[in-house]
Amino acid sequence: MAPVGLQHYLLVSLALFCLGLFCVLTRRNAIGVLMGIELILNAAAINYVAVSRYGAGSFDGDVYAIFIIMLAAAESAIGLAVVLGIYRRIRGVDVSRMTSLQG
Amino acid sequence: MVEHAVDTVAVSSSLRWICLLPAIGAAINLIFGLRIQRSIGRLAVAVLGSGMSLAAFAIVVMNFLTLKGMAPESRLLTDHLFTWMNIGALDVAIAYQFDPLSAVMCLVITGIGSLIHIYSYGYMDHEPALWRFFGLLNLFMFSMLTLVLGENVLLMFVGWEGVGLCSWGLIGFWHSDHNNTTAANKAFLVNRVGDFAFICGTFIVFWTLVAEGHGTLVFREMAGVVQHLDGHTLWGIPVATLATLLLFIGATGKSAQIPLYVWLPDAMAGPTPVSALIHAATMVTAGVYMIGRMNFLFSMAPDTLQIIAFVGATTALMAASIGLTQFDIKKVLAYSTVSQLGYMFLAMGVGAYAAGIFHLVTHAFFKACLFLGSGSVIHAMHHEQDMRRMGGLRRYMPITFWTFFISTLAIAGLPPLAGFFSKDEILWKAFLSNPILWGIGACAAFMTAFYMFRQVFMTFFGEIRADHHTVEHLHESSAPMTMPLVILAFGAITVGWLGIPHALGGNNLFEHWLEPVFAASHIDAHGKGGAHATAAGAHGDAHAKSGAHGQAGTHAEAAPDSHGKGGTHGDPAHGEVSHGEGVVGGEHHDLTTEYLLMGVSIGLASLGILLAYLMYSANRLNPDSFARIGGGLPYRLSYNKYYVDEVYNALFVRGAIRLSRGLAWFDAKVVDGIVNLTATITHAASAFNGAFDKYVVDGLVNFTANTFDRAGGALRLVQTGSINAYLYVILIGVTLTLLANAW
Numbered sequence: 001m002a003p004v005g006l007q008h009y010l011l012v013s014l015a016l017f018c019l020g021l022f023c024v025l026t027r028r029n030a031i032g033v034l035m036g037i038e039l040i041l042n043a044a045a046i047n048y049v050a051v052s053r054y055g056a057g058s059f060d061g062d063v064y065a066i067f068i069i070m071l072a073a074a075e076s077a078i079g080l081a082v083v084l085g086i087y088r089r090i091r092g093v094d095v096s097r098m099t100s101l102q103g
Numbered sequence: 104m105v106e107h108a109v110d111t112v113a114v115s116s117s118l119r120w121i122c123l124l125p126a127i128g129a130a131i132n133l134i135f136g137l138r139i140q141r142s143i144g145r146l147a148v149a150v151l152g153s154g155m156s157l158a159a160f161a162i163v164v165m166n167f168l169t170l171k172g173m174a175p176e177s178r179l180l181t182d183h184l185f186t187w188m189n190i191g192a193l194d195v196a197i198a199y200q201f202d203p204l205s206a207v208m209c210l211v212i213t214g215i216g217s218l219i220h221i222y223s224y225g226y227m228d229h230e231p232a233l234w235r236f237f238g239l240l241n242l243f244m245f246s247m248l249t250l251v252l253g254e255n256v257l258l259m260f261v262g263w264e265g266v267g268l269c270s271w272g273l274i275g276f277w278h279s280d281h282n283n284t285t286a287a288n289k290a291f292l293v294n295r296v297g298d299f300a301f302i303c304g305t306f307i308v309f310w311t312l313v314a315e316g317h318g319t320l321v322f323r324e325m326a327g328v329v330q331h332l333d334g335h336t337l338w339g340i341p342v343a344t345l346a347t348l349l350l351f352i353g354a355t356g357k358s359a360q361i362p363l364y365v366w367l368p369d370a371m372a373g374p375t376p377v378s379a380l381i382h383a384a385t386m387v388t389a390g391v392y393m394i395g396r397m398n399f400l401f402s403m404a405p406d407t408l409q410i411i412a413f414v415g416a417t418t419a420l421m422a423a424s425i426g427l428t429q430f431d432i433k434k435v436l437a438y439s440t441v442s443q444l445g446y447m448f449l450a451m452g453v454g455a456y457a458a459g460i461f462h463l464v465t466h467a468f469f470k471a472c473l474f475l476g477s478g479s480v481i482h483a484m485h486h487e488q489d490m491r492r493m494g495g496l497r498r499y500m501p502i503t504f505w506t507f508f509i510s511t512l513a514i515a516g517l518p519p520l521a522g523f524f525s526k527d528e529i530l531w532k533a534f535l536s537n538p539i540l541w542g543i544g545a546c547a548a549f550m551t552a553f554y555m556f557r558q559v560f561m562t563f564f565g566e567i568r569a570d571h572h573t574v575e576h577l578h579e580s581s582a583p584m585t586m587p588l589v590i591l592a593f594g595a596i597t598v599g600w601l602g603i604p605h606a607l608g609g610n611n612l613f614e615h616w617l618e619p620v621f622a623a624s625h626i627d628a629h630g631k632g633g634a635h636a637t638a639a640g641a642h643g644d645a646h647a648k649s650g651a652h653g654q655a656g657t658h659a660e661a662a663p664d665s666h667g668k669g670g671t672h673g674d675p676a677h678g679e680v681s682h683g684e685g686v687v688g689g690e691h692h693d694l695t696t697e698y699l700l701m702g703v704s705i706g707l708a709s710l711g712i713l714l715a716y717l718m719y720s721a722n723r724l725n726p727d728s729f730a731r732i733g734g735g736l737p738y739r740l741s742y743n744k745y746y747v748d749e750v751y752n753a754l755f756v757r758g759a760i761r762l763s764r765g766l767a768w769f770d771a772k773v774v775d776g777i778v779n780l781t782a783t784i785t786h787a788a789s790a791f792n793g794a795f796d797k798y799v800v801d802g803l804v805n806f807t808a809n810t811f812d813r814a815g816g817a818l819r820l821v822q823t824g825s826i827n828a829y830l831y832v833i834l835i836g837v838t839l840t841l842l843a844n845a846w
Contacts, residue, residue, distance in 0.1 A: 021834070024830055033826070095826045096827065099823065099825055
């Protein structure tokens, strides 16, 4: 059993990304979609931290991770506000019904 | 610019008011007349018009008395208002001058004019547009007074045009009748022909004087420099002759002489007071006055004078012969006016300017009286003008009859009435110039006596031939109409006494009064033509004559500067004309001749009256048998006015109309055609342009738009609006990009 290395982190990150992507693509609930996006962002953050720890030898990756966490917080706040607005409009949060932006 | 000093001339600032008062009256009546007439009454309009005229008369009299108190040589009043225009050599002022000639004219115009104003109030008693009538009458007075008072040719021309305009307005006063407006237009257009010649003549004189460095249009300055015209020619004709001929053509238009007299008989279409005003006091006298005013110029052109004399004599005879056969009471008077004007021009032509003006004055009185009398008759007869339906009117209208009768005696030339003295003066001067002229004049005098008494007999004597209804309403006219008649008839008797010739023991006051005006000109009364201006021979002759009789000698001294003007002065005729015929060479047989001629003309007049009496009152002679003389041709010629109107129609009017039609055709077809062609071409070009714009330019624009529209239409299908679908697309896109990078 090899020690935990960069590869493992990347695999976890990949799994997390795929789960997030699957969640975003399949969920019809807008909240679910937002949660999927959180997963994807966290996968990206893990990537940054891992590469920073094993590769570059600097704290740039950690800084980006902190940015991403902050960004995710802001994104979910705005996202929830948007979802709340949509809910008021169409009495629901089903993304398949949100087609008013079509051309 | 002219050496003549004007600062010595007496100034009278009241002169402007002679002109301005009638102008103000005209302005008030023409602008506010209708309101005045409605709110205050007809009398107010009449009083305003007549009052302005009478006030002008009063000012004239005042100035006349001033003038009379001055020394004869310096009798001149001026009134300078302002400079009208000053362009290069042309320096024209609005300024008036009042000399003996202007004084005479102004007295006649305002005096007789005022009487006609008063008469009009009675005559136009049913006229709704009385205000317009009085406004135009006043305007007429203003124009005529400007004409005679103006101190330069241009101001005279303003009045000259003004009377033409006013005559147009007054002849066509009853403009709802087409005949009246036609007559008015005819008068105006015929006058225009003369006016054009007049202004041309003025130009020629002015520019020749400018070339000599003496450019001026002021009469008294022109008199001093006009000798510079000598030696100038234009188109081979001496300038003086050409200019005076053109001016004379102008005079024939205004004063109704051959060939431009045709407007005057038609002008009878106007109301009768207008006829009186035009024919007695104003307008027709303008031509005579103009020649009198420019006598210094005309005296330089003996050829023109000859022509004037013959035209005048011929007009006198021809018009008189037409008058013989007319039945319209006013037409007879119209032709008699033309005829009498002919006498005046005859006088002017033989250099007897004073005699011409004298006849103008006496004629003004008796002709105004005759016209107003005929107006009184027409008014009483309910606008019947045919003498064949009159007769016996003397019982119904005694005042009209007596005044008419007196004036008829005056025009027929019986002593001691006014017409005798003035007409005989002219005939005598004509005889001295050329016995043929005298013969023509005497013939005309005989005819005048005949047709005037024919008129009196047909109108006032015998049995009345009007219908019963008219007879019932016959009455003497009202006081405003009869009062002027009486005054004018009184004038027709007495005015002639102002000019009793020396031969009859008078001293010809009238001629002496006008002497300062005409003294400066050098008249060749004998019509010798060549003798005029031919230097030394005549000169010596003059001195010999002046030795023989003192009067001519004094005269030569009175105008000593004239000796320097090149031999034209000193001609014996000068002395004779200025001082009356009693001094002709001191030869007594001339006096005898004069008495003889007087006798002949009285005899001719009496013969005419007798003939008229036999034909139309005593019925001893049948007029019809006279009408058949010569196969009736002379009668038909006379009755139809020698077909002059028809000839003019054929020669000028029809030609002018045809020319106008041709020009109208040219205008309609060619000029309009070109315009229309341009329009069509523009239209076609525009249509092409429009099509190009629509199909090519717009087509390209639309094609672009359509392309984008269709492309958009296709692409919008991609935009499903489904977020999931977008996410799939993103996923696929990212994957493909990554794969592509990997390769």
